Amino acid sequence: MSEFIAELVPQAVKKLIPYQSARRIGGSGRVWLNANELEHPVQNDSADMELNRYPDFLPQDIAKAYQRYTRTSADVVAVRGADEAIDLLIRTFCQPGKDSIVICSPTYAMYEFCAESLAIEVRDAPLKACFNLDVDKVVEEAKHANMVFLCSPNNPTGNVIPRGDIISVLEGTKHSSLVVVDEAYIEFELGASTADLIEQFPHLVVIRTLSKAFGLAAVRCGFIVASGAVMEYVNKLIPPYPMPDCSSKIVLKSLSEKGLEQVKHVTDELIATRDWFSLELAKLDIVSEVYPSSTNFVLVKARAGVDLFDVMKNKGIVTRNQTHEPALQQCVRITIGSKASMLEVIDVLTTYSEEQCVELS
Ligand SMILES: Cc1ncc(COP(=O)(O)O)c(C=O)c1O
Structure with a gap:
């Protein structure tokens, strides 16, 4: 199969012999003068790493x-x-x-x-x-x-x-x-x-x-x-x-086991923040849709006439505009940060949403 x-x-790739770097060729010896590296580091502040030597291939x-x-x-x-x-x-x-x-x-x-x-x-x-x-x-x-x-x-x-x-x-x-x-x-x-x-x-x-x-x-x-x-x-x-x-x-x-445990912990926290943030966004009048997310960001669609990207940008919050995509008109992608940052986003958008309601009434 x-x-x-x-x-x-492609034929050209098939014919290629992998580049024979010094590390790939390997060998054994005492004095290594095969890779045009400096034999001794100039700065010796990374004692546990041989920064003058090429890494493993x-x-x-x-x-x-x-x-x-x-x-x-x-x-x-x-x-x-x-x-x-x-x-x-x-x-x-x-x-x-x-x-x-x-x-x-x-x-x-x-x-x-x-x-x-x-x-x-x-x-x-x-x-x-x-x-x-x-x-x-x-x-x-x-x-x-x-x-x-x-x-x-x-x-x-x-x-x-x-x-x-x-x-x-x-x-x-x-x-x-x-x-x-x-x-x-x-x-x-x-x-x-x-x-x-x-x-x-x-x-x-x-x-x-x-x-x-x-x-x-x-x-x-x-x-x-x-x-x-x-x-x-x-x-x-x-x-x-x-x-x-x-x-x-x-x-x-x-x-490592400890490293993976930390990743799991941070991921669980982020998911909780994301789900809370999505619910808060969905309450806003200026938001027409919050798409379900299995990631560390949320895609949000604004109501017609609302430019969420600009509203946040004007308050110093940088997100990713998606309007260049025909299928994502009025959409912005917001990365999930700390709870404090997401609260700030909700505050900015809530204030803007309330101002819009006053203007319309
Ligand atoms: C779907 C997807 N693939 C790949 C990448 C690139 O990842 P890396 O930082 O490992 O190059 C990104 C980065 O945003 C991504 O969203």
Whole structure:
């Protein structure tokens, strides 16, 4: 069933021999003069890290720790954020100027951006009303494409794609294209992960990140979870040193038992704040809809004539305007911060809402 995966890979990539970095070549010895590094650090204030030396070429300890966390037997590689995973997957499995990917708009903009930057065609199978997947359309478009990008939970709509729909897409594409499920927000809806399906569907690839629930956006750590058939080719193009040592240390700590407990605690708190905030928003006259969220943000639709983005911006609160998306007119995406910050948002919007009522009466 996975034979077609090799056929997706452009000839130029197939022929590539992975870049032979000094760390990949390895070897043994006493005096290391093979990588044009400085032999001794200039600044000696990171005694526990050899900052003058290149890091590991594929940090196995991180991959193993993440494998344990996801309870997967699939292959795992760490990369510099989920964004790098998206770019790497597209470059590995699509030929510029020839191949296509499928997206389901409105969704995370990087799939389209990375594809277009490589002259790879983007075919859209837009989400239906209520932001549900149009499974038949996705499968139809996938017949002409090398990869399908599904985002679950989806940014910016906040909803999870039901497992049954993802399985239907996997069934419909099992001889034709890869299905990449971006699970950047999965910690906010843990039961919804599809990583366990990789064994059954080797053309499924899962992308993860530590930038969201783990609170490590600055560290730049993401993961690709995939079958050996996929990873064989990803490993050809992966950058020579995909993870800085300083990041690796922090990542390993966050994936320890204690680190994971902390993430769970913070996630539970955030979910409680999000659900309270959503209820408060829904009470406001200026709000027409608060969409259910399985993430750390909420998508909100304002009543006609109300520009929520501007109202908050004028009070120093920066959110994400969604009006560039045809399906998200009047919508704004608000990240869930501390309870104090969310109270401030509610105060600003309540005051504005009351002023509007006075003006109308
Ligand atoms: C759905 C989705 N995927 C990937 C990313 C990028 O994550 P990273 O910071 O790991 O590059 C984001 C960031 O907002 C996202 O929303």
